[in-house]
Amino acid sequence: MFQADTGSLKLLLDAGTTTFAGDRFPMPPKGKIDAAILSHAHMDHSGFVPQLFHKGRIPWYCTPPTLRTSNLLWRDAIKVAILRRESPYITEPLIREANKHAVQIPYAEEYEFFDGTSFELFDAGHIPGSAQVIVNSGKQKLLYTGDFNSAKTRLHNGCVPGTRSADAMIIESTYAMRNHPPRKDIETELAVCVKEAITTGNALIPCFAIGRTLEVLMALRAKGITRVFVDGMGVAASQIVADYPEYVSDPDAMASALASCKFVENNSARKAIGAGKGNVIIATAGMLDGGPALSYIKAMNAAGRGMVLMPGYQGAGTNGRSLVETGIISDHGIKFKINLPVKVFDFSAHAGRKELFDFVRKAEPKKVFCVHGDEATCITFASELTEQGFDATAPKLGDSVVI
Ligand SMILES: [Zn+2]
CATH class of the missing domain: 3.40.50.10890 (Rossmann fold)
Structure with a gap:
């Protein structure tokens, strides 16, 4: 889960849960959130969305397939918890409330918030409906890749490059140290x-x-x-x-x-x-x-x-x-x-090492933040990008950065 603050608008980018006991939920957001944007349905990106509706009522945005597949995964999480005799952290009332506030946004359609900040979703090539998110505050652009794959597969053509020269890019690092075989x-x-x-x-x-x-x-x-x-x-x-x-x-x-x-x-x-x-x-x-x-x-x-x-x-x-x-x-x-x-068999839906480096080189972001990977992988990815002339870091949990 990432928080983007334009000064007048506080956005969440993804809100996921992990399956590790005791460490399931993300750090709570800082301050009152205005809206959330979801890159895709996998639980480590979507699992916390229903929790946002315990107290608050905020609009949240995703593609139509992401809304339906998130619902499928949330209901499965309830079923699994019941089977394991645990109390489910997602409930039907929370899902219903979340669905009431969901806004479906297709790819490449600009959505503008009250303060003039806008965002667009682009095909991430990861799973059906998965998106990269470009947030434009009017002064600065942020590209959040979510999970993505730029290679062609049976189901996807590979991610759309999105935007060039963003002021900041938050990029997944899952396979930064490994190439996939053809x-x-x-x-x-x-x-x-x-x-x-x-x-x-x-x-x-x-x-x-x-x-x-x-x-x-x-x-x-x-x-x-x-x-x-x-x-x-x-x-x-x-x-x-x-x-x-x-x-x-x-x-x-x-x-x-x-x-x-x-x-x-x-x-x-x-x-x-x-x-x-x-x-x-x-x-x-x-x-x-x-x-x-x-x-x-x-x-x-x-x-x-x-x-x-x-x-x-x-x-x-x-x-x-x-x-x-x-x-x-x-x-x-x-x-x-x-x-x-x-x-x-390596049927990965994530970009491999070569694709990750190619993606950054083509996008030419001013700043790169390497996330969503083992800690050592994120750090090495960032330092290799720095050697190639990029301003790249691997932020730690809870870090805040001014762009
Ligand atoms: Zn994923």
Whole structure:
């Protein structure tokens, strides 16, 4: 969460939560906030929005797909909390209140506040509806990249460059120290593994719901792999995205991929598919922390056949990371040793090192603030940019900077 203060207007840029116990909420904003702008729906950017409506009533702005997918993730957070017997920090009344004050803004449409400050959203190429935010106070311009990807993928054309020579740029740093392999090589490798897995068992692809499910589905279809089962939150997320074809690069390819897959509708179908063979299954959760992916992996493990193909980064402390490193997952405190081959594929939705540096070079901002990455990564990214002649820093939590 970032706070931008023009002197007459106080804006929040994103309002997210983390999943780390005890450190879930961002630092409270300083002073009274006038409005919030959301870059995209992922919980680390949107999860705190309902909390803004405990006491205050402020307008908040995002693209139409971001509003719907945020609602999907918020309601899932309630469900997960109830399953874990925790008290949910997001509630239906808070969601209803937040929705009353939401303003949907399409890409490249200028919105002006009461003091003349304006903002525009530009395609960030990260997930459907994701946006970079340009705030223009009339005297100064601030570019907040949010999470972005400038490389072309099945679902996105890559982010729109936005603005040049902004007075300040707040840029994500997630992959500042690592390049991604070419996407076409990764897709080929995944297709080879899927085809191999289904000769004797199932191919389970645990996927994030928003964007990644469709991305992988479209990649498989392009490689001639159809009749894919899709299960979990990825079903609803993909159906929402299908309502906004203008937010993806190839709506026809997306529609064909959706038409050729089968949504899993109930538990008995899930059980039969999991225990069977020759099935390609895309299921949430992407890091195996719950959702039908967990049921499938246990069923496949019990049957002793199939492969687990993970198309994304597995965060520390998740079942996905534990599976990759130790072969063990846990479900409600019970540990399972998984005796299936596991492979990880880099289907990242974030710009890699090369793209991040290219992006800064092309945008030529006067000041750069490197955020949203490991602390060491942000610091190194900033110092490498400084060596290249940019005025770059990696601010710490709670820092204030005058531009
Ligand atoms: Zn994100």
